[in-house]
Amino acid sequence: MRTRRIAVLIDGGYFIKRLPKVVEDRFRTTPETVADTARILCKKHVQRLIGEALGARQSRWLDHVYRLFYYDALPYDGVSHHPIANRRVQFATSDQAAFRKALFQELRKKRKFALRLGQVTKESDWRIRERLTKRLLKTRDWLPLLEAPLRDDSGTPWTDALLAEDQRRALQTLIEDWRSLDEGDVILGLRQKGVDMRIGVDITSMTLKGQVDTIVLVTGDADFVPAAKLARREGVEFILDPMWQSISDELHEHIDGLVSVLRTDPTTTLRETED
Template sequence: MSQVAILIDGGYFIKRLPALRPGIDMSDPVAVCTTIKRMITAHLDRINKIERRSHARSLLYRSFYYDARPYLDRGHLPISRKAIDYAKSDVARFQLALHDMLRKTANMAVRLGEVRRDPASLWELKPSVLTALVKGEREFPSLEDADFRPTFRQKAVDMRIGLDIASLTLKRQVGTIVLIAGDSDFVPAAKLARREGVKFHLDPLWRSVEPGLFEHIDGLYSGLPRPRKREPEA
């Protein structure tokens, strides 16, 4: 029986989840972990239905969750210069707890990259604030700490996704790969998988994709229900 691997871009998933489940508590790792499990089951059920199989759970080879370790160093806020300990932040605590829960989930592998900050540019203005400044609706002396966001950059996450797609394909470990992601960085790996006979499905979590991507995938659908309200395109 051909098995299925489900690869989840964690950063993208967390960003999209509030739009797909407006009532979810994004500070609750249990709720988020439960949603991930349900999404995986929905994908397996769909593949099961398409291929007329039974016992969807037996199809799963492994799920992979890709994310970056939370930033745990100390720093200072941009305006007040107040000290901040990122290790004690709500974001860090949530990520650490979620990663730990996922590690304890059956048939789940957690692949973590790193988060780094450029010492030359630790903070950047939020887009809405920058727009207000350009339009003259705000003045620079009015800026506050809340108008900025830290310049965290994920490292090696996309690389891990590409390497696992190649490994799963070349080792003939699966017959189907489902990738939950929102960009086109996966295209070279998807081409390799399809050339080797692996079916490649994409779940963009109800975001539109570039028309050119359809020639590189075998299916496009989501494991979570469609949002009730139509969202503006990014």
């Protein structure tokens, strides 16, 4: 059997976000289990490509691996004042930052894994999460009524005088949305930089140097398309794993296969020996 040259590239931010959708809690609760799950994902892809049975006792899957790449960004290390909690937030010492740093250390211990780390920068101040923004912006619809007390001196409760029952309920809902706003509903405007660029550079470099014949990319981002087109023109097989997330018809045009492999059940064994 010929030896394949396979590279698996994992978009770490996307991978972490999709894990709750495809695996049980026990496969993602600690940095160790997340690192093991990333390795299992890679192994399943390689075994599928080389025609080896999943769970084979004498697996030689790593012999067919050029490199396993994990892309993410170093945790933001700035300090900011939370507008609702009224306290300083030191992002460098947060639970999320500690988790990511520990995860990176675990991945460094895995055979043939390489880390590619970008940066996180602050682009804007605190903002309300998207799921609440549209609802709270409806405040604008009620500005004329909110101004009514300034114009009405009759002594009649303005809500009774001006609002129908359905309007009163809608306004009450909006008021409750504002009252229930808590510190978890606002986030600092942070953005990853350098991650997509590193993915594109590695795909291009491996392709032009002839280091691989197959690339598996774990992401749902369309930014990879130019690099994928280059790889395919040079004869590299390009597989996309969106972790069961649907993709647009346009993206299908620029890949050679759509394969999601990471889905667990109660009988799955997480920790495997390093073959």
